[in-house]
Amino acid sequence: GAVVSQHPSRVICKSGTSVKIECRSLDFQATTMFWYRQFPKQSLMLMATSNEGSKATYEQGVEKDKFLINHASLTLSTLTVTSAHPEDSSFYICSAVPGQGATRGYTFGSGTRLTVV
Amino acid sequence: AQTVTQSQPEMSVQEAETVTLSCTYDTSESDYYLFWYKQPPSRQMILVIRQEAYKQQNATENRFSVNFQKAAKSFSLKISDSQLGDAAMYFCAYKEDTGRRALTFGSGTRLQVQP
Numbered sequence: 336g337a338v339v340s341q342h343p344s345r346v347i348c349k350s351g352t353s354v355k356i357e358c359r360s361l362d363f364q365a366t367t368m369f370w371y372r373q374f375p376k377q378s379l380m381l382m383a384t385s386n387e388g389s390k391a392t393y394e395q396g397v398e399k400d401k402f403l404i405n406h407a408s409l410t411l412s413t414l415t416v417t418s419a420h421p422e423d424s425s426f427y428i429c430s431a432v433p434g435q436g437a438t439r440g441y442t443f444g445s446g447t448r449l450t451v452v
Numbered sequence: 453a454q455t456v457t458q459s460q461p462e463m464s465v466q467e468a469e470t471v472t473l474s475c476t477y478d479t480s481e482s483d484y485y486l487f488w489y490k491q492p493p494s495r496q497m498i499l500v501i502r503q504e505a506y507k508q509q510n511a512t513e514n515r516f517s518v519n520f521q522k523a524a525k526s527f528s529l530k531i532s533d534s535q536l537g538d539a540a541m542y543f544c545a546y547k548e549d550t551g552r553r554a555l556t557f558g559s560g561t562r563l564q565v566q567p
Binding site for chain 2: 369373377378379381426440441443445
């Protein structure tokens with residue numbers, strides 16, 4: 336149980352274009368999802384908290400107009416990287432909170448490697 | 453703000469031996485949760501073990517156990533009978549007890565297992 340699917344796993348896009356990453360909870364409803372960014376050989380840095388039916392909460396320093404988050408249903412959150420530039424190249428990971436997630440740990444998607452050329 | 457510190461960027465262990473990964477954290481809360489996650493080369497985050505701060509008993513999951521020292525704010529992971537498949541990045545993580553808060557991660561420890 337508590338499976339999170341993230342797509343795509345890899346994407347290459349041209350500079351200036353937008354890319355959408357999907358995060359789905361497959362067997363549970365997730366009112367809250369988190370988006371992280373991970374640079375090579377570094378830890379996961381929280382970008383934003385996605386709440387179903389409301390605006391996302393962004394961490395300090397994260398441009399909300401560049402990283403658009405939509406959590407329109409209880410099983411789907413999307414992260415759109417708008418007007419992507421090479422410095423946006425990174426590994427993006429989502430995490431969803433199952434009903435008992437507060438105590439049992441959160442479930443993570445398999446991540447998306449974004450390369451902007 | 454809470455911080456999580458992993459002071460060992462890399463560790464190495466011989467197959468079948470035991471290794472301990474260190475983690476310290478800083479918080480003013482009395483109730484919280486601590487986790488160890490494993491990130492193999494596939495980069496999928498896998499929960500290894502969790503500990504509730506209100507529990508004095510150290511958590512154990514098969515070959516994995518923790519040494520939780522609440523007063524010292526220390527949360528180390530012991531891996532017994534190390535296997536080649538244990539080679540990965542290991543992240544210590546903290547979560548407040550209140551609400552659906554995100555995890556705060558340490559910088560990670562890369563564990564190598566030598567055959």
